[in-house]
Amino acid sequence: MENNMKILLFAVTTFVLSISCQTFAFEKVIFTVDLFRHGDRMPVADIPLAPYDWPYSLGVLTPKGKKQLEEQGIELRKEYIEEMKFLPEHYDKSAFYIRATESNRTIESARHLLIGLYPFENADIQVDVVSKNNDPILVFRPSGESFRTLQSKQWIEKVGVEEKKPKFWSELSGLAINSFESLNKLSDNLFVRKLYQINLPRGFNEQSADEIISLAGWGRAEMFKIPTENIPMGRLFLDELLIYMEQAINKSNPLKSVIFLAHESTIMSVMASLGTALDTIPPYASRLHFSLIESNNDNKHYFVKVKLNNELVKFDESKLKLPSERK
Numbered sequence: 467m468e469n470n471m472k473i474l475l476f477a478v479t480t481f482v483l484s485i486s487c488q489t490f491a492f493e494k495v496i497f498t499v500d501l502f503r504h505g506d507r508m509p510v511a512d513i514p515l516a517p518y519d520w521p522y523s524l525g526v527l528t529p530k531g532k533k534q535l536e537e538q539g540i541e542l543r544k545e546y547i548e549e550m551k552f553l554p555e556h557y558d559k560s561a562f563y564i565r566a567t568e569s570n571r572t573i574e575s576a577r578h579l580l581i582g583l584y585p586f587e588n589a590d591i592q593v594d595v596v597s598k599n600n601d602p603i604l605v606f607r608p609s610g611e612s613f614r615t616l617q618s619k620q621w622i623e624k625v626g627v628e629e630k631k632p633k634f635w636s637e638l639s640g641l642a643i644n645s646f647e648s649l650n651k652l653s654d655n656l657f658v659r660k661l662y663q664i665n666l667p668r669g670f671n672e673q674s675a676d677e678i679i680s681l682a683g684w685g686r687a688e689m690f691k692i693p694t695e696n697i698p699m700g701r702l703f704l705d706e707l708l709i710y711m712e713q714a715i716n717k718s719n720p721l722k723s724v725i726f727l728a729h730e731s732t733i734m735s736v737m738a739s740l741g742t743a744l745d746t747i748p749p750y751a752s753r754l755h756f757s758l759i760e761s762n763n764d765n766k767h768y769f770v771k772v773k774l775n776n777e778l779v780k781f782d783e784s785k786l787k788l789p790s791e792r793k
Contacts, residue, residue, distance in 0.1 A: 493760070496760050498756065505527055505530070513652065552723070580593075606732060690731075700738055756770055
């Protein structure tokens with residue numbers, strides 16, 4: 467009796483596993499888009515009253531940043547080429563496209579990602595660069611008076627009318643700190659100093675540096691929760707993504723994978739346009755991944771899966787509706 471039960475249990479388990487395998491076998495990735503933030507960099511601005519002799523130019527990618535993107539490229543090669551057999555082992559320009567913003571740190575990030583992805587052919591792969599004045603899908607731009615008015619309101623609500631601390635920080639740094647935009651320069655410099663264990667400027671301590679970094683981070687995140695500000699660029703990016711995906715569905719374009727190298731503001735704007743605004747700034751070398759999946763379980767249909775740094779993103783599906791799936 468016991469042996470019969472074991473045989474029955476084995477048969478049921480095998481049947482369930484078989485059904486599960488069949489279910490997964492009917493779903494396949496047919497197109498991907500990856501949006502990366504550049505790697506670790508030097509601060510974008512120095513502190514006038516406390517300049518530091520940085521080992522590299524302001525704003526440029528560091529050796530650590532280069533390594534971060536090479537590691538991302540290695541992971542992409544493992545995922546797309548070795549495991550999924552999605553991209554060809556050797557570079558094929560008809561299947562793969564890479565683009566960066568007009569910035570040294572994003573272009574360098576793209577080049578080092580390619581070292582990991584196509585280690586023997588990376589030098590021959592062109593990184594497309596669009597002028598920042600003509601790049602509506604990757605370069606974030608404030609949208610005029612409505613943005614400035616709301617940012618000023620948030621600054622007053624968070625900091626206060628008297629602005630005692632910002633005035634004190636201005637005196638110590640030599641920066642005119644009267645908005646989140648100006649605070650970001652000081653915050654970014656202090657953040658990099660702490661990251662590399664560099665002494666803080668005279669008058670600043672760990673507590674005040676952490677307060678400035680936290681306040682600037684809050685202001686940066688809130689900026690992308692202002693609808694009139696965050697939707698234009700992020701929405702245009704999603705529209706471009708949908709065009710690529712529709713071409714993949716219609717088989718009108720052999721392209722299989724698109725990679726963008728941009729900035730934290732790009733990722734934050736796109737996430738906001740998905741209805742999932744971030745509360746914190748995404749780290750260096752962050753990856754926002756989109757995969758178009760074909761499902762044949764009942765009848766053929768397509769859906770999009772989104773991940774941020776390998777974590778599944780729950781988003782408003784109405785914000786990313788494929789034309790072929792609209793009814």
